[in-house]
Amino acid sequence: MYSQIATLAFVGVEARAVEVQVRITPGNPAFHIVGLADKAVAESRERVRNALHSVGLGLPYKHLTVNLAPADLPKEGSHYDLAIVIGLLVAMGVISPEAVSGYAAIGELALDGSIRAVPGALPAAIGANALGKGLICPEPCGPEAAWAGENVDVLAAPHLLSLVNHFKGLLTLPRPKPSLERSDKPLPDLKDVRGQESAKRALEVAAAGGHNLLMVGPPGSGKSMLAARLPSILPPLTPEEMLEVSMVHSLAGELMGGKLCIDRPFRAPHHSASMAALVGGGSRPKPGEASLAHLGVLFLDELPEYQPNVLDALRQPLETGEIVVARANHRILYPARIQLIAAMNPCKCGGGPGMTCRRGPRCASEYQARVSGPMMDRVDLHIEVPAVTAADLVLPAATEGSREVRTRVIAARDRQRARLAAKGAKGVRTNAELTGQLLDEFAAPDAAGQTLLRQAAETMKLSARGYHRVLRVARTLADLDACDDVGRLHIAEALSYRGEALRERSVA
Ligand SMILES: Nc1ncnc2c1ncn2[C@@H]1O[C@H](COP(=O)(O)OP(=O)(O)OP(=O)(O)O)[C@@H](O)[C@H]1O
Ligand SMILES: [Mg+2]
Incomplete structure (x- = not known):
């Protein structure tokens, strides 16, 4: 008996597709997880065994192999539990393969079968969507995953039993609603x-x-x-x-x-x-x-x-x-x-x-x-x-x-x-990020500003970096004044924010 279900591995903020393959073969009873899994993933065996027990199911008395493919991508964290247990349930014939083929799953199992929150639900939902799939995730992560888009099918389950019942058509898990975090306490004021x-x-x-x-x-x-x-x-x-x-x-x-x-x-x-x-x-x-x-x-x-x-x-x-x-x-x-x-x-x-x-x-x-x-x-x-x-x-x-x-x-x-x-x-979003061509084009000062900058560069011995810094700040000063052109006053104020003068003064 063989099954497969998608899950995701996080590499930075990117969620990479991982396939959980489960095979149940006759032979000595054993349960192996392979595919460059770290300790948290290896320990998944015990959580899966107990969670299944809690919903009245036992692992078959056979040889169970779980492979996390691609085998050369390191798998870290506890969020593989849910995909592994779903893979087993499909291989055991409890859930039909068609029911889960359109989903990727992430979540950690507790020994009582409840599904615990894991980090990364939002990148996971975006990653699953890129694979053309929905996401099965823990209930507390649902509102976060729902932000991936209205067209992304998100199943947020509190417990393994509710997930099984959903796939058997005995219960319908509602689609979670996206919500916003707005801090209520007022910010300190200037x-x-x-x-x-x-x-x-x-x-x-x-x-x-x-x-x-x-x-x-x-x-x-x-x-x-x-x-x-x-x-x-x-x-x-x-x-x-x-x-x-x-x-x-x-x-x-x-x-x-x-x-x-x-x-x-x-x-x-x-x-x-x-x-x-x-x-x-x-x-x-x-x-x-x-x-x-x-x-x-x-x-x-x-x-x-x-x-x-x-x-x-x-x-x-x-x-x-x-x-x-x-x-x-x-x-x-x-x-x-x-x-x-x-x-x-x-x-x-x-x-x-x-x-x-x-x-x-x-x-x-x-x-x-x-x-x-x-x-x-x-x-x-x-x-x-x-x-x-x-x-x-x-x-x-x-x-x-x-x-x-x-x-x-x-x-x-x-x-x-x-x-x-x-x-x-x-x-590029702000003046602070302007470099090269963009900086030359946007922050070029008018004639008077140019003269002042040239004089200052000579007398203050501005480095190339220092010179560009003055231009960037001057551009912002002009923006605060709603001016299209960077003028002499903007250059003069920008020059006053240079660190060298400050350092010399405190050392002297
Ligand atoms: N300009 C100010 N107006 C009103 N209160 C001030 C002002 N400057 C300092 N204080 C008072 O002094 C306290 C100490 O200020 P703050 O902790 O910001 O100093 P700091 O410059 O960070 O000092 P340190 O170098 O020791 O960290 C503030 O909590 C505030 O009560
Ligand atoms: Mg301080």
Whole structure:
């Protein structure tokens, strides 16, 4: 007796087709699973045996072989249980092969036959659809899988028994409804920040152009406070972006109740984070914080406190927007198009107001050297956040809050989107991602701006990267002003966000 059913293996966010083949032959009673299965898959035998027992079925007293094809693709995780048990049920003649031929299945079995949630239902449903099949998944994963499209047949079963009854026509499992995750708690508002006008402006520019931002300032100056307010001024995700973000969160098992992410991600991993936690990978590969921040913000507070090698691992994703995790025999790709927001004190001792560091300028230079030059080079906006004075704190709250700033940010992003769409540029969403030809074309300053930039490049000894950084930021400043052309003022402001001047000052 032979049967086969489709399931999926996750390689990054991609779901690859896997066929579960089951053969029951006369011979010594045995149950083998072959096909490069890891320990979780091998242990599936016991879960399958017990789950079948719980619905009143026993494994045949014969030789059972389960093959997961293709045999050279590693199979990791517990989500193969459901396909294996369905394959066995078909081979045992409990379910007809035609009933399941149009489906791929993922899910973990509990010993009592209930089907437990597994990560990756959304990419699995999209993958199954690409194979021209529907998806059988655990009930809690149903709302998530339903986002793959209205035409995708999703069967979300709570228990093995309900699945068997569905296929026998004794019960109909309802189609799950897609639902959205909307956080109810209000986001912290920019109104709470007194003074710090230039830092707020830089935050607005960063949000408008998707630029990386570094804030340097003494303890208590409000850096963490400002960063926490960035989500409140970021534009909402488009429906396609929601799906993209949710795919990654689904793989990490972070979609709460199977609801799609609607808010832009904001991830703030602690500085003790390991390489695997930040960029992904590990013994059972999972997306890291950088991928979970895809299309959103990765906030690294106390930047020099991160392990230097962990920080340097972010260099490649900051440039390419994706993370490649190399495994022994294959590569895994996770998306990581992130906006990096970092905060740090000028020196290890903090460097607060009225405080002179006893160790002198060496303290600052040593502390800052913990962040490599190439890493700093990837940050478009470097700003100083000075300590707030008591006079600032007693000021009445600013009249302008996050809502007004967000309106301007959205308008600036719309201009960028329209310009890129008119050009037919694919894969570029913000000014921060402009390179080469596109940057030359969109950010070319007018005559006065050109002159200023040329002078500045000579006197400030701008590197090629620094030069392009100024152009990108100037383009965003022009977008915030609703200007088609990049003018002298935009170049001048963009030049003020250069890091070199800042570093020289703190070292001197
Ligand atoms: N501009 C400000 N307006 C209102 N409150 C402020 C401001 N700056 C700082 N505060 C107050 O100071 C507290 C500390 O700020 P925050 O934690 O953001 O400082 P920080 O710059 O991140 O310091 P550290 O370098 O020690 O991490 C805030 O929780 C807030 O109560
Ligand atoms: Mg802080």
